[in-house]
Amino acid sequence: MKQIAEWALNIASQKGASYADARAVSDRGRALATKNGRVGSASDSESQGIGIRVLADGAWGFAACDDLSRASVEATASRAVEIGKASARVKQHDVRMAGEKPVVAEWTTPYKVDPFTTSVEQNLELLLKIDSELRSVKGVTLAETNMNFRREEQWFASSEGANIHQTKYTTGAGYAAYAFAGSEIQKRSYPTSFGGQWQNKGYELIEELKLIENAQRIGEEAVALLKVDKCPEGNFTIILESAQLGLQIHESIGHPIELDRVLGMEANFAGTSFLTLDKLRTLRYGSELVNVVADARQEHGPGLGTFAYDDEGVPAQCTPIIRNGLFTGYLSSRETAHMVGLDRSGGTLRAEGWNRLPIIRMTNISILPGEKPLTLEQLISDTDHGIYMQTNRSWSIDDKRYNFQFGCEMGWEIKNGKRTCMVKNPSYSGITTDFWNSMDAICSADEWTLWGTPNCGKGQPQQVMGTGHGASPARFRNIKVGSAYKQS
Amino acid sequence: MLDQNKAADLFAKLMRYSTADEIELYIYGGHSALTRFANNTIHQNVAEDNVGISIRTVFGGCTARATTNKLDDESLKRVVQSSENLAKVQQPDPDLLPMSSGRGDKQTIAPSRYFDQTAALEPGARADVVKKIVGVAEKHKLTTAGIFSNSKNFEGIFNSQGLSQWHNQTSSEISITMLGEDSSGWQKSNSPNVANLDGVALAEIAASKAAGTAHPREIPAGKYPVILEPAAVLDMAGFMFWDFSGMAILDQRSFLNERVGTKLFGDNINIWDDVTHALQSGSTYDGEGTPRQRLQLIENGVVKRLTYARATAEKMRSSEHKDKVGPIEPTGHGFLLPNEMGEAPMNIVFGGATDPKTKEQMIASTEKGILITRLWYIREVDPYQKILTGMTRDGTFYVENGKIQYGVRNFRFNESLIHMFSNVEEMGTPVRASGEESFDMVVPPMKVKDFNFTEVTKF
Numbered sequence: 001m002k003q004i005a006e007w008a009l010n011i012a013s014q015k016g017a018s019y020a021d022a023r024a025v026s027d028r029g030r031a032l033a034t035k036n037g038r039v040g041s042a043s044d045s046e047s048q049g050i051g052i053r054v055l056a057d058g059a060w061g062f063a064a065c066d067d068l069s070r071a072s073v074e075a076t077a078s079r080a081v082e083i084g085k086a087s088a089r090v091k092q093h094d095v096r097m098a099g100e101k102p103v104v105a106e107w108t109t110p111y112k113v114d115p116f117t118t119s120v121e122q123n124l125e126l127l128l129k130i131d132s133e134l135r136s137v138k139g140v141t142l143a144e145t146n147m148n149f150r151r152e153e154q155w156f157a158s159s160e161g162a163n164i165h166q167t168k169y170t171t172g173a174g175y176a177a178y179a180f181a182g183s184e185i186q187k188r189s190y191p192t193s194f195g196g197q198w199q200n201k202g203y204e205l206i207e208e209l210k211l212i213e214n215a216q217r218i219g220e221e222a223v224a225l226l227k228v229d230k231c232p233e234g235n236f237t238i239i240l241e242s243a244q245l246g247l248q249i250h251e252s253i254g255h256p257i258e259l260d261r262v263l264g265m266e267a268n269f270a271g272t273s274f275l276t277l278d279k280l281r282t283l284r285y286g287s288e289l290v291n292v293v294a295d296a297r298q299e300h301g302p303g304l305g306t307f308a309y310d311d312e313g314v315p316a317q318c319t320p321i322i323r324n325g326l327f328t329g330y331l332s333s334r335e336t337a338h339m340v341g342l343d344r345s346g347g348t349l350r351a352e353g354w355n356r357l358p359i360i361r362m363t364n365i366s367i368l369p370g371e372k373p374l375t376l377e378q379l380i381s382d383t384d385h386g387i388y389m390q391t392n393r394s395w396s397i398d399d400k401r402y403n404f405q406f407g408c409e410m411g412w413e414i415k416n417g418k419r420t421c422m423v424k425n426p427s428y429s430g431i432t433t434d435f436w437n438s439m440d441a442i443c444s445a446d447e448w449t450l451w452g453t454p455n456c457g458k459g460q461p462q463q464v465m466g467t468g469h470g471a472s473p474a475r476f477r478n479i480k481v482g483s484a485y486k487q488s
Numbered sequence: 489m490l491d492q493n494k495a496a497d498l499f500a501k502l503m504r505y506s507t508a509d510e511i512e513l514y515i516y517g518g519h520s521a522l523t524r525f526a527n528n529t530i531h532q533n534v535a536e537d538n539v540g541i542s543i544r545t546v547f548g549g550c551t552a553r554a555t556t557n558k559l560d561d562e563s564l565k566r567v568v569q570s571s572e573n574l575a576k577v578q579q580p581d582p583d584l585l586p587m588s589s590g591r592g593d594k595q596t597i598a599p600s601r602y603f604d605q606t607a608a609l610e611p612g613a614r615a616d617v618v619k620k621i622v623g624v625a626e627k628h629k630l631t632t633a634g635i636f637s638n639s640k641n642f643e644g645i646f647n648s649q650g651l652s653q654w655h656n657q658t659s660s661e662i663s664i665t666m667l668g669e670d671s672s673g674w675q676k677s678n679s680p681n682v683a684n685l686d687g688v689a690l691a692e693i694a695a696s697k698a699a700g701t702a703h704p705r706e707i708p709a710g711k712y713p714v715i716l717e718p719a720a721v722l723d724m725a726g727f728m729f730w731d732f733s734g735m736a737i738l739d740q741r742s743f744l745n746e747r748v749g750t751k752l753f754g755d756n757i758n759i760w761d762d763v764t765h766a767l768q769s770g771s772t773y774d775g776e777g778t779p780r781q782r783l784q785l786i787e788n789g790v791v792k793r794l795t796y797a798r799a800t801a802e803k804m805r806s807s808e809h810k811d812k813v814g815p816i817e818p819t820g821h822g823f824l825l826p827n828e829m830g831e832a833p834m835n836i837v838f839g840g841a842t843d844p845k846t847k848e849q850m851i852a853s854t855e856k857g858i859l860i861t862r863l864w865y866i867r868e869v870d871p872y873q874k875i876l877t878g879m880t881r882d883g884t885f886y887v888e889n890g891k892i893q894y895g896v897r898n899f900r901f902n903e904s905l906i907h908m909f910s911n912v913e914e915m916g917t918p919v920r921a922s923g924e925e926s927f928d929m930v931v932p933p934m935k936v937k938d939f940n941f942t943e944v945t946k947f
Contacts, residue, residue, distance in 0.1 A: 033828055035739070039578050040828035042552040044570040049538065049557065061611075062534040066557045079535055086611035087523070087530040090619050121577045141740040144828065180740040185871045265526040267633035267672070268665040269924065271864070271881075274946070355536045394867040396900075398879040403900055403945035405877050407869050427869070429900070429943060460524055460635045460663075461534070483942045484869045484877060484902050 001165075005157035007070050008052045011077035013159060017054035017061075017084065019097065020077070021158040023311060024050045024068070025354035030116065030149045034127045036142060037135065042120065049354035052077050056084030058094030064355040098337040098345050100314050102162035107308035109169040110298070111202030115149035118203050123147050126206070127175075130215045134177045137219030139226070142178035146195055147206065148454075152353075154311075162313040170304065170466060171205045172198030172454055175215065177222040186225035186424060188218045188409055192243035193392050198452030198466060200302040221410060224422060231411045231426035233482030237386030238428055239379060239475045242443075244408055245367065246451035246469035247392050252432040253285075253292055254365040254467065256401040257321055258348075258458075259330040261360075263339060270458045271399025274432070275327065277340060283327040286436030289370065289474075292322040294331055296347060296363035301450040303468020305363030307350075312358060314347035321365065325437070331360050352463035359459050364450065366470030370442040376473045379441055381417040387481060388412040388419065389426045394484070397432075405429035407484050427484035435476060443472035489518060489642055490539060492654040498541070498559075499646040505568045508545035508575070510587045511648045514775075514824055515541050518641030519607075523614040526633035528622045533611060544825060545571040546587070549580030551826050581826075583799050588776055589649035596772040596779040596820070598764045601680040606658035607640035609682055614638070617662070617687040624691035625666055630698055632691065634664040638682060645777040655771035661922070662687050665882060666698040670947065671895055673697025674862050674882035676719065676922045680769060697861055697883035701895025706944055707886060709899060713857035713913070714939040715850045715887070718921035718931045723863045725836070726926020727876055728905050732761075732785055732793075734800040734816070735830025737809055743874045743906075744791055748813045753789040753909040758839030760784050761795065761821070767920040767930045768835045773820060775827075780820035785833060789910070797822025797831040836929040841915035850914050850935040852890040858899070858939070859885040859892060866925045874905040878925070879945065899941040911937045 005022040012020035026048040033040040050073060051064040061084025065076040127145040134143035150170040157163050174196015176189040191197040191209055199205050240248065256273040260266055275283070286292075296305055296316035307316055312334055319329045332346040351358040380388060394407035411426030412419040450470040457464055499513045517539030524532035542555040545568065552574030556567045614636045625632035637660065644654040661678035662685050674697065675690040716724075728743065736742035744752075763772050763780045773779050776798060783793045791814075796804065798818040805816055821831040851859060861883030869875040880898045887893065914935040922928045 035828045038581055038583075039826070041826045042574045042578065043554065043826075044552075044574060045555040046567075047540070047555075047557050059530060060532060062532070064534070064536045064538075066538045066540075076537070083521075083533045083535060083611045086615045087533040089612070089615045090525065090528075090530045090622055092527065092529045119577070120574055124578065178739075178741060180745065180872075183872055185741060187871075263527070264631065264633060264667065265531055267526055267667055268524075268635060268663055268674075355538060357532055357534050359532075394869050394877060396865045396867045396877045396879065398898060398900070398945045398947075399864050399881050400945075400947055402947070403879065403898075403943060405900060405902075405943075407877075425870070431946065460532075461520070461522055461637070483900075484875065486902065486942050487940060 001155040002157065002163065004050060004068055004073055005155060007073045008050060008077040009157060009159050011074045012052065012054045012081055015078055015081035017056050017081050019055040019159055020052065021156065021312060022050055022052045023354060024155045026153045027353060028151045032123050032127060033146045034131045035144050037131055039124060047353065051351065051354045051356065052080045053357060054080045054084050055095055056081045057088035059084050059087035059091050060095060061087060062357045095335055096338055097334040098343060100334060100345065102158060102160040102313060104163045105309060106165045108167040109200045111169050113203035115169065115171050115203040116151060130175050130211055133212060133215035134175065134219040137216060137223055139179050139223035140177045140219045141180045145175040146173060148172045156311065156313055158313055164309045164313055166308055168200060168307065169202055170198060171201050171203060172196060172452065173206050173209060173211060177219040179222040179226050181226050184226055186222050188222040189391055190214050190218045192451065193409065195454055198304055198454045200304060200306050225410060225424045228422045228424050231387060231423040231482060233486060235478050236481045237383055237475060237477050238479045238481065239383065239386060239388045239473055241390045241473050242447065242449045242471040243451050244389060244392050245471040245474055247395055248406065249365055249367055249469045249471060250453055250467060251395060251397045252401055252404055253321065254362040257330050258360045259332045259336040259340065262330060263336060269460050274400045274402050279327055280340060281326065281328055284325050284437065285322045285327040285433060286325045287439045288324050289439055289442055290322050290325050290436050291368040292365065293368065294319045294321050294363050294365050300364050301470065303364035303450045304452040304454060304466030305468040310347045310349045311351050312349045314345045317347045319346045331362065333360050350465060352465055356463045361465045362467040364468030364470060369445040369448040369472040372444065374441065374443045376443055376447055379443055379473060379475055380414055380419060383414050383417060383475065386414045387426055388414055402431050404432065405484060425485060428479050428481050429483045430480055438476045438478060439474055440477055442474040447472040489640060492644060495644050496646060496652065502543060502564060502568055503648055505565045506545060508547055508572055510546040512544040512587055513541060513646045516643040518639060520639035521611065522635055522637035523611060523618055524635050525618050528625055528631050530615060530618055541567065543567050543571045545575050547575045549584050550575045550578040551584055553826065583803050585799050585802060587647040587649045588651055588778060588798065590651040590777055593779050596764060598772050599766055601769060602656040603658050603681040606638050606660045606680065606682040609638040621664055621687050621691040624688060624695055628695040628699060630666045630668055630695055632664060632666050635661065636687065637661045643771060651777045653773045653777045660685055662690055664690050664694045666694040668698045668702050670703060671698050671701040672882045678922045678928060701883055701885065704895040704897045706897045709941040709943050711938040711940055713854055713935060713937050715847060715854065715857060715859045716934045716936060717847065717861050718919055718933050719923040720860045720863045721931045721934050722921050722929040723866055723923035723925035724876060724905060724908065725931065727866065727868055728874060729836060730832050732795055733830050733832050734794050734796040734804045737794065737813055738803060738807060741871065743872050748791050748794065751790045752906055753786060754912050755788050756841060756912055756915060757786055757789045757909050759786040760837045761833035761835050762837045763835040765837045765930060768837065769928065770835060774822045775824035776822050778818055778820040778822065783819055795819045795821035795831045795833050800830045834927060838918045838931045840918050840932055844917045845914045846916055847933050850933065851887050851892060854887045854890060857887045859887050863925065869902060875902055876905060877902045897947060898945050900943040901940055902942045903940045908936055913937055
């Protein structure tokens with residue numbers, strides 16, 4: 001692969017590129033799903049190719065091909081330079097890249113069990129057992145399970161001399177039970193919705209998730225939701241479980257801190273951001289208890305945003321995003337760093353695969369747990385009246401990331417420090433900074449989970465990327481509840 | 489590009505490598521390119537070439553799929569073996585049907601969707617158009633962001649029963665956002681034929697929307713009559729067509745459970761799935777090679793038809809739902825097997841009004857209302873009431889006394905699709921439209937009463 005990258009870099013240089021990098025990627029995946037006692041889908045996939053990025057006449061060009069023959073790679077490198085020169089016909093200034101010392105490195109996701117060494121029979125047996133547990137509950141009308149593995153091996157080389165070989169493993173699994181009756185469809189998911197839990201781990205993740213142990217309860221909750229009252233409407237104290245808080249972080253912190261959005265580069269599709277440059281180190285994003293980091297380092301955990309080097313060869317870093325409520329940092333790249341006065345990229349440029357241009361992506365955007373010991377049960381005990389909400393059902397936020405609305409699968413009304421009754425169709429909404437400033441408690445490290453969001457869409461052509469979000473359950477005061485079902 | 493004959497040769501080789509009862513090849517690929525601009529600069533500019541093959545094998549009622557883009561002999565052998573290994577370890581699926589030979593199927597004929605001019609478009613030509621779009625932005629003292637893309641692609645299906653289907657297609661698309669200090673405007677268009685795209689015209693409309701919504705005012709949320717431009721209609725409507733699926737009824741996850749044959753929408757709602765329509769796109773066969781039928785899904789507000797893959801139709805015929813779902817037959821809307829979703833209509837064509845109104849006429853007939861260019865981040869809040877939430881974006885105007893008055897801050901809505909399509913007061917002529925939340929459709933602009941806005945954002 002090193003040789004292949006050299007063919008690309010040599011031709012790019014000969015054709016006039018002032019900078020070039022090449023990513024040769026070999027990708028393998030397994031996707032299994034069951035539905036109502038049968039295998040819903042079973043597929044293996046592999047893909048390989050090379051993506052070549054160049055600066056020519058001060059502008060970017062990118063071309064990718066699946067054919068790794070010398071002739072094809074060299075033609076693709078030439079095409080990248082041609083595209084860069086075409087880009088230069090419509091520019092305001094030359095691209096400027098922050099300096100980065102090129103490295104030669106090897107890195108692999110730490111894992112205990114290579115998921116591809118587990119048998120498909122073993123995988124399906126587990127999923128069908130879960131499916132059976134879900135459907136053993138009377139009233140469950142649809143049971144779905146999934147298990148996914150990915151191995152992504154990448155060789156990155158640049159005209160500056162970087163040569164980095166990384167292999168990432170991703171494992172994910174989850175399930176859902178649906179109950180339909182009358183004029184209502186209710187759903188419960190585990191460990192969380194939309195595919196379950198995903199991490200950069202081996203098969204050991206599957207064993208840690210206690211999938212079978214929770215299946216019957218999830219089925220029972222789905223059916224129970226049909227019979228309980230709707231979540232009350234009004235302004236309430238709410239407690240969010242950690243997975244829902246993870247998605248709240250993703251949408252209302254992770255996206256607005258992407259510097260390409262802030263600078264208008266995503267204005268046509270993903271949108272821009274309310275976090276204009278004047279807000280850096282001046283905006284009170286949240287309460288004193290809100291501490292958020294963007295941390296791609298291994299020591300943060302096996303998140304979907306964990307790596308050793310990003311896709312332009314910058315080492316993984318931890319960037320403080322919110323410190324004691326104050327907004328302190330953006331997600332940056334070599335191209336954008338100087339625009340916020342940084343002399344080095346924050347290391348967040350990533351591509352979906354060999355055929356996509358790397359763009360700024362969330363790494364692991366996590367809220368740090370509370371320092372004082374506090375369990376979820378203690379937090380509930382400390383709450384006079386409120387709603388505890390679990391597991392995302394719907395999510396939406398405006399294109400500057402101010403106004404959001406989330407729906408959850410299940411809620412519990414809290415009265416006098418106790419969960420009193422289950423409620424259905426809970427939802428809450430608000431304005432990002434008002435919301436984070438209303439946080440008055442967060443559970444400690446024992447309750448903290450690093451969740452994986454495997455399906456974050458961004459860019460044109462669109463790219464899907466995995467991101468990580470660590471969170472503990474937290475409490476928010478005076479939050480608007482119930483707008484989703486409000487008929488004004 | 490690879491042609492049908494070469495693909496057939498490849499399939500013959502794959503058949504030799506296989507020991508399965510049946511084997512199917514889905515082959516796809518081509519060249520795509522996209523020029524992306526922002527801040528009046530081309531900041532990303534990409535091209536890609538790829539060919540992939542996806543093999544499905546069947547052993548004794550068990551099936552599985554394996555996919556690769558490596559086409560050397562060893563990789564071909566390996567992908568066949570991967571599919572076979574996955575299939576062999578499963579329990580037989582009693583619903584799995586033998587592959588279709590396609591013999592006796594009446595083929596669906598659509599206009600050619602391959603245009604040499606689109607296929608030949610080079611980065612320099614795209615840059616020339618972007619330069620003109622930037623020129624419009626500069627003329628209006630705005631900045632612009634967007635894309636200009638083109639592609640040429642093929643796809644084909646072959647199976648060991650003798651089926652052979654092939655489709656060539658070109659695509660082109662321009663999407664433009666114009667940004668002012670506190671406002672924005674947007675337009676998007678796509679077509680198999682790049683000659684149908686006019687970047688400068690789109691830029692001028694987007695610019696006028698950005699200018700027209702400058703210094704937006706905040707007005708309270710509540711129920712308003714709205715005039716939805718076609719992109720806004722399609723981004724809402726797209727959320728219901730996944731439910732026009734026999735499999736969704738069998739799974740009891742469709743909002744049409746217990747509602748097929750009932751009048752769910754207004755008299756003026758007529759919707760077809762029609763891949764042959766001149767403004768539609770895509771192949772004329774489904775994931776098993778079955779020809780796509782033209783279906784009237786909704787007639788005068790009544791849900792008439794669902795789509796079916798072959799196995800779904802078979803299963804529905806013996807289900808408890810069989811007498812409540814209208815005609816049951818394979819319609820050519822199935823996805824590649826195996827899958828959990830079954831099928832869905834993907835070539836939606838709305839019927840127009842008997843007395844179509846232009847957007848300007850809708851505005852003129854509005855005492856107080858909101859004109860919406862585009863919607864954003866739409867998600868399903870309630871799957872059976874079909875309540876959707878989302879935001880307005882890039883051109884939201886207050887209309888009073890038959891005229892656009894000023895731009896307003898964007899709203900959040902929570903609106904039921906059933907309610908919305910029961911309250912369409914006026915419609916225009918359907919056009920091919922493109923949004924961001926759903927697939928392209930042929931849809932009219934609509935005036936809808938009592939659209940439910942629940943909150944206002946800060947811009």
